[in-house]
Ligand SMILES: Nc1ncnc2c1ncn2[C@@H]1O[C@H](COP(=O)(O)OP(=O)(O)O)[C@@H](O)[C@H]1O
């Protein structure tokens with residue numbers, strides 16, 4: 001097991017956002033976490049990456065308890081994140097943004113290889129390598145955020161709504177890229193409101209409702225689950 005979360009609770013002041021969630025991600029998997037707006041998906045990602053302290057429970061990554069480890073040390077261990085809302089550095093070029101993603105690494109050769117890998121994965125970024133991040137379209141910034149996370153060469157890639165705000169054609173493209181990244185060996189935990197796409201690409205999935213996991217199963221099982229269909233796939 002690459003990631004194991006046990007009975008995790010998290011508070012924002014007096015508001016409890018996570019009520020004891022447990023989930024696992026095995027090496028090589030794509031696992032989807034789906035749920036409505038406000039369910040706690042981003043909060044779960046923040047807990048895993050260390051951007052928010054948890055109140056109780058544990059997060060074990062590759063056999064090590066990282067529950068209270070600093071966020072930057074989790075990156076070094078192999079937890080990479082493309083945050084919700086993109087967060088590219090607007091004044092830096094595409095290449096500079098990507099290089100920032102590799103700031104914890106010292107292997108210059110490997111960094112150069114991965115820069116090429118990201119450019120191959122995202123030809124749109126390659127065409128705009130010198131353009132400032134802030135002048136990219138929303139979809140291109142989304143790609144840049146995913147590319148930057150890949151530059152850390154994570155073992156576990158956390159993707160928070162990578163399809164958010166994208167045109168349908170780009171949504172298709174970004175999901176294809178996610179599948180390709182996984183096939184190249186990266187384990188992925190994917191948070192999505194686009195449940196249809198996420199579950200059809202995922203090996204397994206979890207459904208989060210108001211801070212609780214209410215259902216889990218293979219991507220296929222969840223896609224065909226009547227309650228999931230009604231609540232998240234827009235089919236009665
Ligand atoms: N910084 C914050 N301070 C207070 N409450 C927050 C904060 N971030 C999120 N929340 C609350 O926590 C709950 C879960 O939010 P979030 O994890 O962003 O949901 P999702 O990503 O599933 O849409 C929501 O009720 C939200 O209002």
Ligand SMILES: [Mg+2]
Nearest residue numbers: 041042043084
């Ligand atoms: Mg969110």
